[in-house]
Amino acid sequence: MKRFLLSLMCFMPIAIALYIFIVCLFGEFANDLFKTNLNYRIGSYGHMFVRLSEIKAQKKIDLLVLGSSHAYRGFDTRIFNKFGYKTFNLGSSSQTPIQSNYLLKKYFNQLKPKIIILEVNWDNFVSDGVESTLDVIANDKNDLSIIEMALSQNHIKIYNTLIYGFYRDIFNRNIGFQQLLNTSEDIYIPGGYVEKKSPKFYHVQRDRVCNEINRKQEESFNEIVSLCKSQKIRLILIQAPVTKDFYHFNPNNIAFDKKMKLLSEYYNFNDSTQFSDKSLFYDDEHLNQSGVEIFNYETLNILRL
């Protein structure tokens, strides 16, 4: 038995070291078809790379926005800045409370926000949050604090991508990378907002998951609420408007509203009749610029309360 355990103990560090080495090699040279569980997408769809590059220069802001694409495509920093709120939008693709909590903790001392808007929706509470963690790993300079988030999610894609992410950071493989601010579809606005160019509506077929809330998401969300309470920061939970059909597909809306209201100041814009017109959206989930303006002026009214 002793010999067996000793062999295992000798083998494990060697296997781990070899694993890390091969993941780095694979990430560098393998075709994407074979990178089943390594998803490193620097400069991805949600402009996270440029947003995280920009945040490094930010200091002491009034308003910090966190959340999914509903946040970074829904809160136009130009409007909030115009009305005297120095704002940074730290939303990212499919961001869930797990990543919001991670990003908030990482940048809290640097930004010292007075108000935090956390965009919440049912889908992000039931999600495992893997997609968004991969987005953060690929687009941010990783430090040891991300390991805690990776361990809490315990997903092989996150481990592999994190190994490769550390390799790229350590060997400065991302130096010189630049993300286009103005693409054929989007314009990145300084402060983290992404404006959609075409206002034309297109329907997106997406399966909505209506099962139970993920316990880890709930824990992370509670940590955000606790942090804001302990730091005496106004936390505003906002459910951004989506099309009525998309919203009413979810049978859990009432229960979700009740839960959010119990935890902090909460506004659900799907209750408002202002957003019943599809002409304010460019797809089922996202407002076009006209819709964003109405939404943001309504949010400003909330901020003034």
Added chain:
Amino acid sequence: MTKLGLHLNLNHLNILLPIGISFYTFHGLSYLIDIYNQKIEPEKNFVDYALFVTFFPLLVAGPIERATHLLPQLKQPRIFNYEFAVDGLRQILWGVFKKIVIADQCAFFADMIFNNSSQYNGISHVIGAIFFAFQIYGDFSGYSDIALGTAKLFGIQLFRNFNYPYFSKNIAEFWRRWHISLSSWFKDYLYIPLGGSKGHYLIKIRNILVIFLLSGLWHGANWTFVIWGLLNAIFIIPSILKSKQDKRFEVKINGKLLLGIVEFGSILFTFFLTTFAWIFFRSSSVSNAIDYIGKIANNSLFNAPNFDSLSRAILPFILIIFMLLVEWFNKDHEHVFSGFSRIKNRCFRWLIYSLLLFAIGMFMRTEETPFIYFQF
């Protein structure tokens, strides 16, 4: 029946059953039959008997053990055997690879095509069936390897359940290599008492039909399993009826690294027959299975596959070929790593294990895919 509130519909024999019932029922039956046949004495020690019935590696999906084989081992004092335990870990490693890499990768495509059959053309249906053939092999033989390996860590040798079945040259041989513990159970407790392959050819055919129809029903109360069993019986009958049939049961390709065209053709043809039968096994109803086969038979069989993720199917194909090559070169061993203890170079052995661990970590499917045989 209706007055009693029971609604019997012969078209739908779906009955809710406890997990693993097919396995532990046969496991327990072998004990009772062996006592009846005076092969063993009734076990006096309740703890040993309870352990025999509930030994966790085999409880939910086999292999189906015999009291004559397992009980004497359980009664022995536990002595840790280094070589045995290391061999167990190696077997677990290969089993995990087969399950979460091969089976789960194949499951993605098999499910996609079987569950949305109307969207795909003939050749896509062929690919779907092939993927299912490897899904069920990777899934079940992977589980068996994990179970056998786990038992070895406790110093227990369980029955070998798979012997590289897709290298069989005929269906009779396939059934000597696939789910061996079930095939041998039927052979010992049903086929031979019924007369086996002795006597008039009608008796032989009857015995084969009984065995395979029951084998189908063992998998579940669904007509798809009955037809799957019946098809296997039909495929096996010619080889049983031929003279010198016992020799045809022998595992023939062991020891050969290269095959002749005829042998290779036989292996391919046997694989085609088993895959055809698997279509019934996988389909949710007989009409779905017939519909699936009908789609294979149409003109689009000669077109390019029409599923969107065609390029993603390259990886599971490569992995299947890798698995087949590894198994082919190790087909003379109990499992692919059985011969590894003879390799003196520890660095080489550890490198191979590490590469396999990497393959698992990089290519495993991350969504939960339960073992297929957990439903039986």
